[in-house]
Amino acid sequence: MKRLSLIMLVLLISVVPRVLAITPIPTLSKKPSPSTTSATPTSTSNETPPYPLIFGILGTTLGISSIALTLWLLKQLQQSNGRRLDQLEEADRKLKREILDSIKKLITQTNKEKELNSSRISELTQELLNIKASITKNYQEIDQLKQEQNRIKQVGISTSYQKELTENRTNIQILEPKIISEVDNTSKFIDEIISEFNQGNKDYFRDKNKFQPFALTPKSQEGQRDAGFSLIIELESSSADSSYLKTEINKQNWLIPNITSMYLSKILTNLDKYPEIFEMINTTEISGLIKLAKLRSIDGKLWQIEEPGQLSRQQ
Numbered sequence: 001m002k003r004l005s006l007i008m009l010v011l012l013i014s015v016v017p018r019v020l021a022i023t024p025i026p027t028l029s030k031k032p033s034p035s036t037t038s039a040t041p042t043s044t045s046n047e048t049p050p051y052p053l054i055f056g057i058l059g060t061t062l063g064i065s066s067i068a069l070t071l072w073l074l075k076q077l078q079q080s081n082g083r084r085l086d087q088l089e090e091a092d093r094k095l096k097r098e099i100l101d102s103i104k105k106l107i108t109q110t111n112k113e114k115e116l117n118s119s120r121i122s123e124l125t126q127e128l129l130n131i132k133a134s135i136t137k138n139y140q141e142i143d144q145l146k147q148e149q150n151r152i153k154q155v156g157i158s159t160s161y162q163k164e165l166t167e168n169r170t171n172i173q174i175l176e177p178k179i180i181s182e183v184d185n186t187s188k189f190i191d192e193i194i195s196e197f198n199q200g201n202k203d204y205f206r207d208k209n210k211f212q213p214f215a216l217t218p219k220s221q222e223g224q225r226d227a228g229f230s231l232i233i234e235l236e237s238s239s240a241d242s243s244y245l246k247t248e249i250n251k252q253n254w255l256i257p258n259i260t261s262m263y264l265s266k267i268l269t270n271l272d273k274y275p276e277i278f279e280m281i282n283t284t285e286i287s288g289l290i291k292l293a294k295l296r297s298i299d300g301k302l303w304q305i306e307e308p309g310q311l312s313r314q315q
Contacts, residue, residue, distance in 0.1 A: 186250045190292055193247070193256065198288035202260045205245060213258055215242040216274075217301070231276040231305045232298065243267050246295070253295040255309065268311070276308050283312045 196204040205211050215238035224232040235246065241261040247254050257267050257278070271278045277293055293309030 186252065189249050190254070193254075193292065194289050197256060197259055198286075200259070205258075205260050211245040211247050213238050213240055213242040213260075214244050214246050214255075216244075231274075233277070233303055233305065234301045235303055236301055243270070253297065253303070255293040255295055256289060257311070268313075271311065276305055278309045278311050281310055281312050282315050284315060285312065287312050287314045 214235040217234040217236055220233040220235075235244070240258075241263055242258055243261070245256050245258050245260070247256070255277070257264070257271065261267060272280060281290065288311070290310040290312055291307075293305060294307035296304045296306045298304055
């Protein structure tokens with residue numbers, strides 16, 4: 001802003017004198033006196049003083065001075081620009097040095113990280129080699145065990161194993177009749193239940209020591225299943241008019257419709273909602289119970305339908 005003001009001052013100094021030099025200055029004319037009018041003839045021209053020449057010389061002098069001042073100001077401006085240019089060059093050199101220093105630091109840090117990574121890679125490689133050696137050793141031990149097993153098979157069964165096998169056979173011979181008896185009893189009791197149910201003998205099923213009334217909880221409607229996709233139900237002890245009767249035969253639990261309930265017909269109709277508990281088979285023969293539903297206890301009130309029951313329905 002200061003430089004602009006000086007340039008404007010120089011221009012003003014150089015222009016004003018020239019304007020003054022060009023502008024004519026009016027001259028004063030003298031009126032003739034009455035005494036001289038008659039004696040001498042009147043003059044038709046006026047005498048002009050030399051002001052334009054003086055102002056011209058003054059304007060030229062000021063113009064030369066303004067040119068000199070302008071040149072001096074231009075020189076000062078050039079010097080100022082030179083100093084500014086030197087400052088900018090110095091700042092540029094400083095910035096370049098800082099950039100080079102940063103690059104050097106980055107390269108040094110990168111080299112350090114490379115060294116660390118290389119060291120870590122070497123450690124991991126050694127660990128892998130150790131693992132590979134351990135695996136190879138394990139395979140060798142497995143091969144040795146296989147060879148030992150083959151050798152044992154070729155030699156034959158040892159005496160201790162033969163003794164254990166003999167003992168197990170003896171135990172089986174002892175338990176076999178008991179197991180067969182339990183199976184026969186279970187089958188006999190199930191056949192008896194089916195027969196009494198189809199005969200409509202409600203008094204037979206009122207024995208609370210053998211049959212307990214149970215009802216499905218609302219949780220059973222969620223259709224929960226186990227890993228084998230078998231239905232999971234929740235049973236709770238209920239009144240005599242509940243939907244099901246549960247009985248236990250040789251530590252196995254079974255489920256049948258509650259024949260003692262006054263709502264038996266409604267219970268049989270609602271069995272269609274749970275075909276995985278009791279499968280309804282349409283037939284032209286008399287309706288009745290074909291097969292009991294087998295239960296397996298899971299936890300508390302939860303039971304798995306291990307085998308669904310079957311009921312025939314006359315069409």
